Amino acid sequence: MGFEGIGASVKRKEDGRFLAGRGNYVDDMRQTGQLHAVIKRSDRPHAKILSIDTAAAAAAPGVVAVYTGADMAAEGIGGLPCGWQIHNKDGSPMAEPPHPVLAVGKVRHVGDSVAVVIAETRQQAKDAAELLVIDYEDLPAIASVRDAVAPGAARVHDEVADNQCYDWHIGDKAIVDAAFARAKHVVKLDLLNNRLIPNAMEPRAAIGDCDVAGNYTLYTTSQNPHVIRLLMGAFVLHIPEHQLRVVAPDVGGGFGSKIYHYAEEAIVTWAAGKLRRPVRWTAERSESFITDAHGRDHDSTAEMALDEAGNFLALRVRSLCNMGAYLSTFGPAVPTYLYATLLAGVYKTPAIYAEVRAVFTNTVPVDAYRGAGRPEATYLLERLVDTIAHDTGLDRVELRRRNFIPADAFPYQTPVALQYDSGDYVATLESALKAADWAGFPARRRAAAARGKLRGIGMSTYVEACGIAPSHVVGSLGARAGLYEVAEIRVHPTGSVSVFTGTHSHGQGHETTFAQLIAAQLGVPMSQVDVVHGDTAKIPFGMGTYGSRSLPVGGSAIVKAVDKIIAKGKKIAAHLMEASVDDIEFKDGKFTVIGTDRSKALAEISLAAYVPHNYPIDELEPGLDETAFYDPKNFTFPGGCHICEIEIDADTGVPHVVNFVAVDDVGRVINPMIVEGQVQGGVAQGIGQALIENAVYDSAGQLVTGSFMDYNMPRADNVPNIHVGTETTLCTHNPLGVKGCGEVGAIGSPPAVINAVVDALSDYGVRHIDMPASPQKIWSIIQAGRPALAAE
Amino acid sequence: MYDFAYHKPANVADAAKLLAADGEAKALAGGQTFIPVLKQRLNKPSAVIDLGGLGLSGITLAGNTLTIQAMAKHGAVAASAEVKKAISALATLAGWIGDTQVRHRGTIGGSLANNDPSACYPAAVLALGATIKTNTRSIKADDFFQGMFTTALEPGELITAVEFPLPVEKSAYEKFRNPASRYAMVGVFVAKGPAGVRVAITGAGQNGVFRHAEMEAALAKNWSPEAIVGIKTPADDLNSDIHGSAAYRAHLIGVMAKRAVVAAG
Numbered sequence A: 001m002g003f004e005g006i007g008a009s010v011k012r013k014e015d016g017r018f019l020a021g022r023g024n025y026v027d028d029m030r031q032t033g034q035l036h037a038v039i040k041r042s043d044r045p046h047a048k049i050l051s052i053d054t055a056a057a058a059a060a061p062g063v064v065a066v067y068t069g070a071d072m073a074a075e076g077i078g079g080l081p082c083g084w085q086i087h088n089k090d091g092s093p094m095a096e097p098p099h100p101v102l103a104v105g106k107v108r109h110v111g112d113s114v115a116v117v118i119a120e121t122r123q124q125a126k127d128a129a130e131l132l133v134i135d136y137e138d139l140p141a142i143a144s145v146r147d148a149v150a151p152g153a154a155r156v157h158d159e160v161a162d163n164q165c166y167d168w169h170i171g172d173k174a175i176v177d178a179a180f181a182r183a184k185h186v187v188k189l190d191l192l193n194n195r196l197i198p199n200a201m202e203p204r205a206a207i208g209d210c211d212v213a214g215n216y217t218l219y220t221t222s223q224n225p226h227v228i229r230l231l232m233g234a235f236v237l238h239i240p241e242h243q244l245r246v247v248a249p250d251v252g253g254g255f256g257s258k259i260y261h262y263a264e265e266a267i268v269t270w271a272a273g274k275l276r277r278p279v280r281w282t283a284e285r286s287e288s289f290i291t292d293a294h295g296r297d298h299d300s301t302a303e304m305a306l307d308e309a310g311n312f313l314a315l316r317v318r319s320l321c322n323m324g325a326y327l328s329t330f331g332p333a334v335p336t337y338l339y340a341t342l343l344a345g346v347y348k349t350p351a352i353y354a355e356v357r358a359v360f361t362n363t364v365p366v367d368a369y370r371g372a373g374r375p376e377a378t379y380l381l382e383r384l385v386d387t388i389a390h391d392t393g394l395d396r397v398e399l400r401r402r403n404f405i406p407a408d409a410f411p412y413q414t415p416v417a418l419q420y421d422s423g424d425y426v427a428t429l430e431s432a433l434k435a436a437d438w439a440g441f442p443a444r445r446r447a448a449a450a451r452g453k454l455r456g457i458g459m460s461t462y463v464e465a466c467g468i469a470p471s472h473v474v475g476s477l478g479a480r481a482g483l484y485e486v487a488e489i490r491v492h493p494t495g496s497v498s499v500f501t502g503t504h505s506h507g508q509g510h511e512t513t514f515a516q517l518i519a520a521q522l523g524v525p526m527s528q529v530d531v532v533h534g535d536t537a538k539i540p541f542g543m544g545t546y547g548s549r550s551l552p553v554g555g556s557a558i559v560k561a562v563d564k565i566i567a568k569g570k571k572i573a574a575h576l577m578e579a580s581v582d583d584i585e586f587k588d589g590k591f592t593v594i595g596t597d598r599s600k601a602l603a604e605i606s607l608a609a610y611v612p613h614n615y616p617i618d619e620l621e622p623g624l625d626e627t628a629f630y631d632p633k634n635f636t637f638p639g640g641c642h643i644c645e646i647e648i649d650a651d652t653g654v655p656h657v658v659n660f661v662a663v664d665d666v667g668r669v670i671n672p673m674i675v676e677g678q679v680q681g682g683v684a685q686g687i688g689q690a691l692i693e694n695a696v697y698d699s700a701g702q703l704v705t706g707s708f709m710d711y712n713m714p715r716a717d718n719v720p721n722i723h724v725g726t727e728t729t730l731c732t733h734n735p736l737g738v739k740g741c742g743e744v745g746a747i748g749s750p751p752a753v754i755n756a757v758v759d760a761l762s763d764y765g766v767r768h769i770d771m772p773a774s775p776q777k778i779w780s781i782i783q784a785g786r787p788a789l790a791a792e
Numbered sequence B: 001m002y003d004f005a006y007h008k009p010a011n012v013a014d015a016a017k018l019l020a021a022d023g024e025a026k027a028l029a030g031g032q033t034f035i036p037v038l039k040q041r042l043n044k045p046s047a048v049i050d051l052g053g054l055g056l057s058g059i060t061l062a063g064n065t066l067t068i069q070a071m072a073k074h075g076a077v078a079a080s081a082e083v084k085k086a087i088s089a090l091a092t093l094a095g096w097i098g099d100t101q102v103r104h105r106g107t108i109g110g111s112l113a114n115n116d117p118s119a120c121y122p123a124a125v126l127a128l129g130a131t132i133k134t135n136t137r138s139i140k141a142d143d144f145f146q147g148m149f150t151t152a153l154e155p156g157e158l159i160t161a162v163e164f165p166l167p168v169e170k171s172a173y174e175k176f177r178n179p180a181s182r183y184a185m186v187g188v189f190v191a192k193g194p195a196g197v198r199v200a201i202t203g204a205g206q207n208g209v210f211r212h213a214e215m216e217a218a219l220a221k222n223w224s225p226e227a228i229v230g231i232k233t234p235a236d237d238l239n240s241d242i243h244g245s246a247a248y249r250a251h252l253i254g255v256m257a258k259r260a261v262v263a264a265g
């Protein structure tokens, strides 16, 4: 056993089974008597359902049942609930149209679920699904946010005027307007944040089961099984908690898309109850494209007011954001409280006003995707800062430095609700500038030019808010859930330890990080620690994993539970060693009477706790098993500086990232290797968003990028080896001083990449390029810029 | 997938017989195109005739001919010493198709029979003036490709081999990959050999692979990258999609052709 403590790059415990193909995913499970569900999907973006004839399908070989939305409605099955309510500027609540599990009356996007066919085999279910006769009357489709707000636009939901979900704002408009009125410069930028499809490696899957006593189990690909139990049990199927178990076993990636409660979970659970046989469903890849919640999709205008010296005076932002056809579980929160509250960024801009209008379209619902709101805010700000430098001639590094919130200003209250607890933006900037050899760039640009390549460098300096979240704060902002976390620590009689965490690992390596944490705190080897997650029958009510919360919130709950174990252990040790509790200290796995050589190992204490022959039984319960809930006092605020260097083939427009430096402040680092892995993966997704990925709907509402033939995913050759560095300031309000690292890569990187592209094309008269900066787009800019260049 | 009967005949005659007897039967080679189509239920053959038992995977170099049998896998062509010796650009092309898994299943016969407008092999076969051998006849490359996903093959006719005339003096393939699928968005194969100087373009044309007459004429006079500088390709008959407009493809044809000539030496 090497050093396993905090700060050690321990290899991931879970990788053995993943690499050997021995993971246990939902689709790997087999139930006796299982049935297969196939869901008939709408191929129409928007249509009235005139009739559904199920007779032929129901009579097909092997078919056990066919259900439609009418069947579910007849049994009082609720719609899929939304977990967050936003209020309009005028204080009225957002429009919250129903989201039926199976469509009722209308289909609203390609992929909308229309009916389910359940048969003995998957093949039979698929055959029968083709026999469903659905009579549609097509309606005009709303394919984009611009379509949604066009005068006279068709309505996605008949009861929702102007397709508007909400019209929300934050900040002080009057102060901002006044600042603009006296500004020396105003710089304005229109920009799009491209729509993305998450594409987790494992497609979603769900198996419903129901025993003779009416106890249900749902196995599902979820990032948060308790949340699913609550939403589905309480709001959709009306099954009380004690009769509904939700299990999320190994899950192959989520990136946010597996947070939400999806129709298929309710369908298989409900059908299993009706048929009293297990019902399973696994998405095909093409189904994933049209049913997993998509991400981003903002159309924004940003304006900065500046004084003579380039100090930011005020920021004004307007964003038009896509909710898709229905509200996904946390969709409304993303472009508001996870986005606009981040618009201060790392800058001391004194006044900020943002207006966000969210609209319905005939597209797949949009919700949180790695970074969720913060990448959109960071992209907008960091593109705006570079554009200010471009328009005013100020140096982009100096401009940032001048406007940074200084290291001695923390805690820092922004004008948009958040209070940053700690950070040092100069430290991450300096470290990144050095690692990227920013100063040496002009020589590299000249050398590239000699090779016929256009070379550019770009940076972003960012802060994000994660470790979500203080329950009372999010409650006041419209969340319909608390966002604490829970941990139960069970020290077994012989001293091995099981940790039950309410977070869920679907690629993050919690089985390692949490075991490492326990090893460090209780002084037991990691091999003696088991991390259990993903089963509501085993774990107290926890909130799951998203928003880089697992270590800041889940880890803090673990620390709290450890503290309780130690406190109880001290009492037992004091009894056994006939000393006063105040004289016992716990260190390196041993309880020692201070100043003596008398000590008891943790295993001796746990044995005494479960075999309480000699035990303070009048004062203390037997056992060594403690649970702690932790509700964070604030968000955590990781930040940093990303620098991207890019070369463009001027003949073809192909961009190639030649160097990428990410220096992040993620607070205390438990396992540097896992942090680096998270940053590498996040940056790969960020490079993907900036250069490669794009979900495209045509004007009729059909998804053009509905397979990997057209949806472009980053490949190994698109992503260089990323230089990952850390500069640490500790979080001041959680016991470990940790901030979270799961999303920083995807948040900080896209603007660094685009800033580099724009820099590379600086001779071609370009001011901005929307993501993704595809070869074709870059080539067009080069073509358009050539005559200007020649004329000079 | 729909249900189908499955046959794995041991010789070409039996395979041809099975196909002739059943108009709804279809041949299966590497399955890299056909299996996804089946999985999506876009095709409903009554029977699948697996060509894997025909033993048609040889690659031979004899006299002035390089013969690659229909079931030779892309990976085998890429690694073949004979191919590298005779027409190394062909090995390079095969090595750029898809990924490792695709190259270990996909075959030259399947690729040619399918004639995907973005496929790579059609450019080589056309530029090198190869002959497609079937169970009944020989077809010149110039007659074989007849528009996207369309070839001179009769229903039930099977490709057995492709013959490349030698010696090939110069050749090279340059591929601009579709950013998403990594098929050819524009692929240019240039060659100087027994069939003359030829430039074949794949990926770009609405009607699949085509020869670029103007570039061929220019290179026949003067085999050098400078010879084709300034030759514009009309965009009218080119493909346009979210990854590349017709104008962009037209431009890329020029760039890729120049690079191919440079690479060919």
Ligand SMILES: Cc1cc2nc3c(=O)[nH]c(=O)nc-3n(C[C@H](O)[C@H](O)[C@H](O)COP(=O)(O)OP(=O)(O)OC[C@H]3O[C@@H](n4cnc5c(N)ncnc54)[C@H](O)[C@@H]3O)c2cc1C
Pocket (backbone or CB within 6 Å): B026, B027, B028, B029, B030, B031, B032, B033, B034, B035, B051, B070, B096, B097, B098, B099, B102, B105, B106, B107, B108, B109, B110, B111, B113, B114, B116, B118, B119, B120, B121, B153, B157, B158, B159, B160, B181, B182, B183, B184
């Ligand atoms: C991920 C991926 C990436 C790819 N990238 C590329 C690329 O970059 N460039 C490229 O060129 N291709 C690419 N391909 C296609 C690949 O080369 C396929 O192998 C090829 O298109 C079909 O060959 P196959 O042997 O798999 O044929 P199959 O899929 O088995 O058959 C294709 C068709 O040809 C018919 N057929 C097969 N063999 C014969 C025969 N001998 N005689 C008559 N008819 C026959 C079949 O009936 C069927 O209609 C890619 C494929 C995939 C899956």
